[in-house]
Amino acid sequence: MRRSLIDYVLPLFVFLAMLGLWEAVVRINAIPPYVLPAPSLIGATLVKDWDTLSGALMVTLRITFQALLAATIGGVTLAILFARSRWIERSFLPLAVVLQVTPIVAIAPLLLVYLEANTAVLVCAFLVAFFPILSNMALGLASADHNLIDLFELYKASRWKQLVLLRLPAALPYFLGGLRIAGGLALIGAIVAEIAAGSAGQGAGLAFRIVEAGFRLNIPRMFAALALISASGVLIYLIFTLLSWALLSRWHDSSRERGL
Amino acid sequence: MLTLRGVDKVFANGAQALAGLDLDVREGEFLSLLGPSGCGKSTALRMIAGLGEPTRGAIAWRAGRPEVGFVFQDAVLMPWASVFDNVWLPLRLAGQSRAQASPKIEAALDLVGLQGFARAYPRELSGGMRMRVSIARALAMRPALLLMDEPFAALDEITRQKLNDDLLRLKQELGATVIFVTHSVFESVYLSDRIAVFSARPGRVTAEIEVAAPALRNDDFRLSQTYAQACRSATDALHAAMGEA
Numbered sequence: 001m002r003r004s005l006i007d008y009v010l011p012l013f014v015f016l017a018m019l020g021l022w023e024a025v026v027r028i029n030a031i032p033p034y035v036l037p038a039p040s041l042i043g044a045t046l047v048k049d050w051d052t053l054s055g056a057l058m059v060t061l062r063i064t065f066q067a068l069l070a071a072t073i074g075g076v077t078l079a080i081l082f083a084r085s086r087w088i089e090r091s092f093l094p095l096a097v098v099l100q101v102t103p104i105v106a107i108a109p110l111l112l113v114y115l116e117a118n119t120a121v122l123v124c125a126f127l128v129a130f131f132p133i134l135s136n137m138a139l140g141l142a143s144a145d146h147n148l149i150d151l152f153e154l155y156k157a158s159r160w161k162q163l164v165l166l167r168l169p170a171a172l173p174y175f176l177g178g179l180r181i182a183g184g185l186a187l188i189g190a191i192v193a194e195i196a197a198g199s200a201g202q203g204a205g206l207a208f209r210i211v212e213a214g215f216r217l218n219i220p221r222m223f224a225a226l227a228l229i230s231a232s233g234v235l236i237y238l239i240f241t242l243l244s245w246a247l248l249s250r251w252h253d254s255s256r257e258r259g260l
Numbered sequence: 261m262l263t264l265r266g267v268d269k270v271f272a273n274g275a276q277a278l279a280g281l282d283l284d285v286r287e288g289e290f291l292s293l294l295g296p297s298g299c300g301k302s303t304a305l306r307m308i309a310g311l312g313e314p315t316r317g318a319i320a321w322r323a324g325r326p327e328v329g330f331v332f333q334d335a336v337l338m339p340w341a342s343v344f345d346n347v348w349l350p351l352r353l354a355g356q357s358r359a360q361a362s363p364k365i366e367a368a369l370d371l372v373g374l375q376g377f378a379r380a381y382p383r384e385l386s387g388g389m390r391m392r393v394s395i396a397r398a399l400a401m402r403p404a405l406l407l408m409d410e411p412f413a414a415l416d417e418i419t420r421q422k423l424n425d426d427l428l429r430l431k432q433e434l435g436a437t438v439i440f441v442t443h444s445v446f447e448s449v450y451l452s453d454r455i456a457v458f459s460a461r462p463g464r465v466t467a468e469i470e471v472a473a474p475a476l477r478n479d480d481f482r483l484s485q486t487y488a489q490a491c492r493s494a495t496d497a498l499h500a501a502m503g504e505a
């Protein structure tokens with residue numbers, strides 16, 4: 001992981017410069033905070049409302065990670081079943097695709113009719129996170145080296161041994177790629193569902209706080225909640241990138257030289 | 261050790277790889293299968309290993325199929341596993357724990373000259389060293405029959421010569437029977453007690469050449485009369501085999 005300092009400094013510099021420009025534009029033009037709050041005010045709001053916002057952050061993060069966990073268990077299990085039997089794959093893949101291509105915004109209100117709000121949010125986040133894990137995992141399981149499969153057959157390995165010692169490790173890089181995508185999507189799914197639920201007066205996640213602050217024309221708080229959502233997305237991405245690196249750096253080409 | 265009689269192989273897509281292959285393999289010999297690429301050598305070797313059945317004809321073993329080791333053209337290692345774990349694989353699949361297998365793994369690594377590399381990962385090794393790991397893995401179970409499918413074809417000339425010499429020494433030490441697939445006349449003559457020349461596809465054995473020389477060979481052998489003569493007959497047989505197809 002040989003990266004020069006400039007790789008970190010440059011994006012940070014651009015980010016700070018943007019904030020500085022924003023601050024300057026707001027101050028010079030004396031734009032009122034209910035139109036566009038300055039970054040400094042957003043920061044101050046973040047600190048002032050931390051009690052409310054941190055609670056909402058925890059709710060959203062918990063739902064996101066619960067959905068990811070469920071999607072991982074479900075996606076990996078189904079992918080293993082697909083690898084075992086063409087018939088299972090043929091029967092269930094179309095269903096998974098239909099769920100994947102139907103926009104989650106359209107499903108969320110329907111789920112809210114049948115499910116309690118928090119459960120509906122969880123299900124939405126699960127639905128969007130599930131498919132990338134399933135499809136990447138299925139691809140990964142099928143990608144094991146053919147000669148290695150022959151070798152396992154030569155030594156009369158059981159299908160279980162072949163799965164554990166060969167197909168699962170071969171699928172790991174694909175799975176981690178899917179997990180990285182699913183992490184971002186789970187957050188989006190949770191937010192979308194919270195917004196749908198929030199307008200019905202339910203839930204207490206970050207998106208709900210945005211909707212609520214919007215009703216009260218508390219624009220700085222809307223931005224503060226938004227900043228937290230972005231930060232969560234970045235955090236999730238970083239966690240899985242690091243996980244990937246930790247698990248693959250020793251052997252897989254994706255984490256060679258260029259590091260992360 | 262085993263006999264192939266009238267073996268045909270037709271693949272599901274209709275391609276016929278072998279037609280009427282007759283071949284005897286003698287206990288303890290070093291046998292090369294020599295032929296142009298695509299003539300069915302790999303197919304024959306895989307069937308001997310039990311990977312795939314003949315469409316027609318039979319493979320008969322004198323005393324049942326013994327423990328078999330297989331070495332592919334590429335090293336075919338598990339990239340996520342250390343050298344130690346790669347060599348452990350056959351023993352592990354036979355139900356041996358890490359501790360039980362450890363002495364055998366060390367011994368196999370010693371045989372191929374890789375002591376001290378047990379903890380390395382495949383991508384940290386050169387092509388030649390990876391091939392050594394692959395050979396160590398094939399030897400871990402002390403197979404009575406070692407099958408090698410153009411194992412050194414992807415290596416540079418110097419590495420290849422070194423591995424050829426090491427292979428002869430290993431065979432001597434272990435007393436295994438070796439069936440070695442190659443498309444190089446010189447390699448087959450240098451290594452073999454006997455060479456079976458294949459015709460172009462669909463393959464069968466068109467000539468068998470005995471190389472009358474001591475089992476352990478060195479650079480002097482390359483300059484000897486025997487070597488030159490064997491190369492000449494193998495080349496002629498190969499040309500005849502390809503000409504008639």
Ligand SMILES: Nc1ncnc2c1ncn2[C@@H]1O[C@H](COP(=O)(O)OP(=O)(O)O)[C@@H](O)[C@H]1O
Nearest residue numbers: 271273275277296297298299300301302303304
């Ligand atoms: N699984 C397969 N399905 C269909 N055709 C195959 C298969 N394996 C090999 N063949 C064909 O059989 C012929 C012999 O292949 P092979 O035994 O690999 O040749 P060699 O090892 O002598 O180069 C080739 O023409 C190849 O295309």
Ligand SMILES: [Mg+2]
Nearest residue numbers: 298301302409
């Ligand atoms: Mg071949």
